[in-house]
Amino acid sequence: MEILVIPSVNEARMDDLANKTVIVIDVLRATSTMLTALAHGCRAIIPVETVLQAKQLQQPGYLLGGERACKKIPGFDYGNSPFEYMDDKITGKHLIMTTTNGTRAIQKSLKASTIIAASLLNGKACAKEAAALRRDIVILCSGTQDIYSLEDGICAGQLIEELQDILLSTGGIEPEINDLGLSMLYAYRQVQGNMTQALLNCSNGKRLSKLGFTDDIIYCSRLNLIDLVPIIQDGKLIATPVNQFI
Amino acid sequence: MEILVIPSVNEARMDDLANKTVIVIDVLRATSTMLTALAHGCRAIIPVETVLQAKQLQQPGYLLGGERACKKIPGFDYGNSPFEYMDDKITGKHLIMTTTNGTRAIQKSLKASTIIAASLLNGKACAKEAAALRRDIVILCSGTQDIYSLEDGICAGQLIEELQDILLSTGGIEPEINDLGLSMLYAYRQVQGNMTQALLNCSNGKRLSKLGFTDDIIYCSRLNLIDLVPIIQDGKLIATPVNQFI
Numbered sequence: 001m002e003i004l005v006i007p008s009v010n011e012a013r014m015d016d017l018a019n020k021t022v023i024v025i026d027v028l029r030a031t032s033t034m035l036t037a038l039a040h041g042c043r044a045i046i047p048v049e050t051v052l053q054a055k056q057l058q059q060p061g062y063l064l065g066g067e068r069a070c071k072k073i074p075g076f077d078y079g080n081s082p083f084e085y086m087d088d089k090i091t092g093k094h095l096i097m098t099t100t101n102g103t104r105a106i107q108k109s110l111k112a113s114t115i116i117a118a119s120l121l122n123g124k125a126c127a128k129e130a131a132a133l134r135r136d137i138v139i140l141c142s143g144t145q146d147i148y149s150l151e152d153g154i155c156a157g158q159l160i161e162e163l164q165d166i167l168l169s170t171g172g173i174e175p176e177i178n179d180l181g182l183s184m185l186y187a188y189r190q191v192q193g194n195m196t197q198a199l200l201n202c203s204n205g206k207r208l209s210k211l212g213f214t215d216d217i218i219y220c221s222r223l224n225l226i227d228l229v230p231i232i233q234d235g236k237l238i239a240t241p242v243n244q245f246i
Numbered sequence: 247m248e249i250l251v252i253p254s255v256n257e258a259r260m261d262d263l264a265n266k267t268v269i270v271i272d273v274l275r276a277t278s279t280m281l282t283a284l285a286h287g288c289r290a291i292i293p294v295e296t297v298l299q300a301k302q303l304q305q306p307g308y309l310l311g312g313e314r315a316c317k318k319i320p321g322f323d324y325g326n327s328p329f330e331y332m333d334d335k336i337t338g339k340h341l342i343m344t345t346t347n348g349t350r351a352i353q354k355s356l357k358a359s360t361i362i363a364a365s366l367l368n369g370k371a372c373a374k375e376a377a378a379l380r381r382d383i384v385i386l387c388s389g390t391q392d393i394y395s396l397e398d399g400i401c402a403g404q405l406i407e408e409l410q411d412i413l414l415s416t417g418g419i420e421p422e423i424n425d426l427g428l429s430m431l432y433a434y435r436q437v438q439g440n441m442t443q444a445l446l447n448c449s450n451g452k453r454l455s456k457l458g459f460t461d462d463i464i465y466c467s468r469l470n471l472i473d474l475v476p477i478i479q480d481g482k483l484i485a486t487p488v489n490q491f492i
Contacts, residue, residue, distance in 0.1 A: 007253070007394075007426075148253075150425035179396035179449050180253075186433035186444070198432070203425050 001173055002136045003163060005156045005181035008143025009105045021135045022112035023126055023159060025119065026142035027151040028204040029067075029080050029213075030099040031230075032119040032220040036082040037065070038239035039226045041091030045237040047103045054098045063090065066098035070211050073098070081216050094236075101142035106232065109140060115232040120155050120195065124224040127162030129231075129240070131170065137163070139181065150202035151220070154195070156181065157188025158223065196221040247419055248382045249409060251402045251427035254389030255351045267381045268358035269372055269405060271365065272388035273397040274450040275326050275459075276345040277476075278365040278466040282328040283311070284485035285472045287337030291483040293349045300342045309336065312344035316457050319344070327462050340482075347388040352478065355386060361478040366401050366441065370470040373408030375477075375486070377416065383409070385427065396448035397466070400441070402427065403434025404469065442467040 006012045025031060034045050048054050051073055054064055065078035065085070072079030078087075080099055097103070109115045113135055118126040130137050139159055141152035160181050167173040177185070191198040199205045199221045200214070208217055228239045252258045271277055280291050294300050297319055300310055311324035311331070318325030324333075326345055343349070355361045359381055364372040376383050385405055387398035406427050413419040423431070437444040445451045445467045446460070454463055474485045 147424075148426050148429075150429050153425070153429050178393075179399070180394050182448060183394075183396050183399050183429065183433045186436040187429045190432040190436040198428075202428060 001175045005139045007148040010146040018111040022109040024105040025152045031117045033082045037085035046096045105142040117230040123158040129229040131166040153184045157184035160185045247421045251385045253394040256392040264357040268355040270351040271398045277363045279328045283331035292342045308340045351388040363476040369404040375475040377412040399430045403430035406431045
């Protein structure tokens with residue numbers, strides 16, 4: 001089994017992702033926020049690329065969420081802060097969500113066999129799910145404006161650490177990992193005891209701190225807080241309890 | 247001061263390197279081998295891209311070195327193994343060298359203010375030199391066939407570790423480091439006590455081991471063995487004793 005880490009969305013070619021398990025990461029903040037919404041009872045998330053698409057798909061009772069340049073879009077119900085989605089009003093509802101990077105990564109993975117949305121908050125659950133599927137895995141870091149982002153790479157390292165353990169213990173499998181993946185694994189091991197500080201020190205961490213979102217960074221840096229796996233089904237992101245598959 | 251790490255040659259744009267201190271890395275094996283040749287008295291190394299260029303530039307007394315697909319080029323004096331260059335015959339001689347990746351990286355840096363060739367063997371010396379120049383620094387990992395190579399990234403991490411220490415202690419400077427650079431710094435810290443194993447486990451390490459070059463990997467994984475800084479002057483790589491500049 002191969003595990004390939006891709007550093008940012010623009011370096012992913014759709015054909016390379018075909019028929020594989022693709023794990024999309026956007027730690028700050030899209031995949032962390034989507035997971036939080038699903039954990040608070042959101043029924044399904046429809047990821048879209050543009051604000052116009054979001055408005056066109058809207059139906060009565062659907063909620064709109066997303067950000068541009070880290071800020072809530074005018075007329076939308078929610079921005080991209082996970083704390084906004086810890087909200088009873090979201091329970092049972094559909095959410096249409098547009099984000100700068102995370103959504104593009106999901107769109108680029110549409111030929112994949114399975115698309116999973118991962119963050120530090122559910123890395124272990126996602127690794128269990130991906131390992132159980134027994135296909136080659138592509139870990140697609142969203143990055144920011146086509147540039148690699150540290151927090152996504154660290155999450156890739158977390159996934160590889162967990163995947164190695166699970167694959168070895170459940171099937172005696174030692175996956176082939178590309179050099180970027182190995183580097184991320186080492187970086188993750190180095191900072192795992194001090195994850196919040198690592199995220200506060202990276203480019204997006206500094207930017208979000210300046211905009212007043214320090215609490216978001218602290219929350220998004222917590223490891224394995226939520227035992228759910230968001231998976232794309234018919235174009236919608238649905239929460240799957242991890243134990244169903246293993 | 248900014249420190250930017252670029253993961254492979256094809257991602258470097260010549261204009262981004264203009265007027266900066268560029269540190270080129272090709273740990274396995276071009277920059278390690280060039281350094282070894284200079285440490286054994288080679289007078290100057292002329293890096294070229296093609297075998298034809300190497301032959302056209304040859305003059306009486308000049309030696310030819312280089313590899314294609316890890317093997318010595320027919321008719322050349324030396325391949326790309328550092329052990330070949332630990333040779334009295336090289337003392338005082340010019341060496342024309344063509345390698346697959348390292349040379350391309352040097353060629354791409356020609357608008358730089360200064361071009362330094364680094365490896366794990368002389369990371370500390372190169373960091374001292376680059377810090378003393380007090381310009382923005384680009385660390386250009388050669389990679390392999392346009393793909394990121396772990397050993398170059400780890401060496402970038404070594405350089406950043408040393409640069410941070412020197413800049414802070416000599417000028418109170420805290421450099422701005424891009425997210426890839428921070429990731430490489432963390433990865434370097436994680437593996438620095440076990441560098442040989444890290445290099446044996448990466449893609450180039452596995453490939454070279456299969457070809458019988460395990461000793462090269464072990465040698466190239468040694469930290470700060472040689473206190474020389476190869477710098478490009480008039481298109482030639484010349485050894486500079488590090489203490490001259492600090």
